Amino acid sequence: EPEVTQTPSHQVTQMGQEVILRCVPISNHLYFYWYRQILGQKVEFLVSFYNNEISEKSEIFDDQFSVERPDGSNFTLKIRSTKLEDSAMYFCASTGGGSTEAFFGQGTRLTVV
Amino acid sequence: ELKVEQNPLFLSMQEGKNYTIYCNYSTTSDRLYWYRQDPGKSLESLFVLLSNGAVKQEGRLMASLDTKARLSTLHITAAVHDLSATYFCAVDSINDMRFGAGTRLTVKP
Numbered sequence: 001e002p003e004v005t006q007t008p009s010h011q012v013t014q015m016g017q018e019v020i021l022r023c024v025p026i027s028n029h030l031y032f033y034w035y036r037q038i039l040g041q042k043v044e045f046l047v048s049f050y051n052n053e054i055s056e057k058s059e060i061f062d063d064q065f066s067v068e069r070p071d072g073s074n075f076t077l078k079i080r081s082t083k084l085e086d087s088a089m090y091f092c093a094s095t096g097g098g099s100t101e102a103f104f105g106q107g108t109r110l111t112v113v
Numbered sequence: 114e115l116k117v118e119q120n121p122l123f124l125s126m127q128e129g130k131n132y133t134i135y136c137n138y139s140t141t142s143d144r145l146y147w148y149r150q151d152p153g154k155s156l157e158s159l160f161v162l163l164s165n166g167a168v169k170q171e172g173r174l175m176a177s178l179d180t181k182a183r184l185s186t187l188h189i190t191a192a193v194h195d196l197s198a199t200y201f202c203a204v205d206s207i208n209d210m211r212f213g214a215g216t217r218l219t220v221k222p
Contacts, residue, residue: 031208033210035212042201042212042213042214042215043156043201043203043212043215044212045209045210045211045212048208048209048210050208055208055209056208056209091155091156093210095205100144100161100163101146101158101161102146102158102161102203102205102210103158104148104155104156104158105155106154106155107155
C-alpha cells in the first residue's frame with residue numbers, strides 16, 4: 001500500500017536554529033498539507049500546497065515558516081528560527097490524483113531546547 | 114475561514130454501550146474524514162464521506178454525512194476496550210482541510 005514518508009522521525013534542535021522537515025507524498029497525489037499537533041492537543045492546519053504554490057495557510061504559518069517542493073518527490077517544511085513553542089509533532093498529508101483519501105505520514109517529533 | 118466543531122471532547126463509555134460523536138462545520142465541503150489516533154501515533158483513516166446521505170460502516174463504527182445540516186456523526190455500537198483512542202473529524206473544502214478538536218474516547222470494562 002502506498003504511504004506518506006516523513007523524515008526524521010524525531011529531531012532535537014536548539015532554539016533559534018533552522019530545521020527542515022521532509023516528506024515524501026504518495027507519488028500521484030497533487031495536494032499536500034502540513035499540520036502540527038502539540039502533545040495531546042488538536043491537529044492544527046499550517047499550510048496546503050498545490051501546483052507548486054501555497055493554496056491556503058493558517059495564522060500559525062507566519063514568516064518563519066516556508067514550504068518547498070524542490071523536486072518531483074519531496075515536500076519540505078522549513079522553520080527558520082525555532083522557538084520553544086514550536087515543539088510539536090508535525091504531520092504531512094497528501095491526497096488527490098484520483099484518490100479521495102488523505103493519507104498522513106507518521107510524523108516528525110520536533111523538540112526545541 | 115472553515116471551522117469544524119466536534120463534541121463531546123471527552124467520552125467515557127462502558128463496554129457494550131452505544132454512543133455518537135458529532136462534527137459540525139461552517140462551509141460547504143468537498144469531503145469529510147474521520148480519523149483515529151492512538152497515543153503517540155499518526156492519524157489512521159477510518160472513513161471518507163463524499164456526498165449528502167453517505168453512510169459507511171466498519172465493524173462497530175458507522176459514519177454518516179448530512180451536507181445540508183453540515184453535520185457528520187460517528188456512531189459507536191457495543192463499544193469494546195480496543196476502541197479507546199482519540200477520534201477526529203476533518204473537513205476538506207477546496208484544498209483547505211481543517212480538523213475538529215478531537216474526542217478522547219475511553220471504553221471501560
